[in-house]
Amino acid sequence: MHFSTLSNIVLFLQICFVLASNAPMEISQEMREHFMRETFTALGSPCPRYPFGTVIVNHTATPPKIICKGHNMNNIHNAYPQLHGEMAAIIECTKVLGTSGGWKDLSLYTNAEACPMCASAIRWAGFKEYIYGTSIKTLIDHNWVQIEISSHEVFQKSETLKSETAIIGSVLTSETDPLFAWQFSAHGQCPHGCMEVPRPGRGRCVPEDIGLEL
Numbered sequence: 500m501h502f503s504t505l506s507n508i509v510l511f512l513q514i515c516f517v518l519a520s521n522a523p524m525e526i527s528q529e530m531r532e533h534f535m536r537e538t539f540t541a542l543g544s545p546c547p548r549y550p551f552g553t554v555i556v557n558h559t560a561t562p563p564k565i566i567c568k569g570h571n572m573n574n575i576h577n578a579y580p581q582l583h584g585e586m587a588a589i590i591e592c593t594k595v596l597g598t599s600g601g602w603k604d605l606s607l608y609t610n611a612e613a614c615p616m617c618a619s620a621i622r623w624a625g626f627k628e629y630i631y632g633t634s635i636k637t638l639i640d641h642n643w644v645q646i647e648i649s650s651h652e653v654f655q656k657s658e659t660l661k662s663e664t665a666i667i668g669s670v671l672t673s674e675t676d677p678l679f680a681w682q683f684s685a686h687g688q689c690p691h692g693c694m695e696v697p698r699p700g701r702g703r704c705v706p707e708d709i710g711l712e713l
């Protein structure tokens with residue numbers, strides 16, 4: 500191969516790389532929903548009482564990959580009041596990323612809108628994107644106790660931060676909303692993969708494989 504031809508090929512590849520790295524991320528709704536479903540895998544059960552799950556994804560990798568996961572760990576006597584799913588996932592990612600950071604390349608998917616604490620942590624970290632499923636309003640409609648400050652309000656009041664984080668809400672709510680519909684509401688259906696077995700103080704939706712043994 501002639502040297503100049505080889506040089507042109509290398510230059511072409513370099514241009515492609517630069518264009519690709521500067522191009523805005525165009526992520527299909529199908530892929531958004533795929534990673535939102537991945538938040539369910541962080542839960543360990545189809546119907547936990549506190550089904551808040553998070554995955555943190557690097558969409559700039561080929562193919563996009565999950566860096567870390569987290570789920571709500573504040574379900575034992577309020578022992579870890581700060582360990583909501585988002586915070587647990589961020590802590591896991593800190594272990595993976597070390598001191599190199601890299602948050603600006605990552606997208607945080609969480610199956611319910613972040614509370615003000617977690618939304619603030621997302622902004623302080625400087626994530627590229629934050630994607631949620633069920634809204635705080637819907638949680639309140641299902642009788643969940645919530646601090647009534649939306650992520651959008653937290654973001655609006657974070658504009659002096661140097662980083663920017665895109666926010667995308669209400670992704671795959673047809674599957675995330677049922678996760679939160681039964682715990683504090685007598686009429687909410689059990690999520691897919693669960694069956695109703697009333698047990699005082701222990702919730703009334705249990706995984707089907709457990710329920711059939713009771």
Ligand SMILES: [Zn+2]
Pocket residue numbers: 583584585613614615616617618
């Ligand atoms: Zn939170």
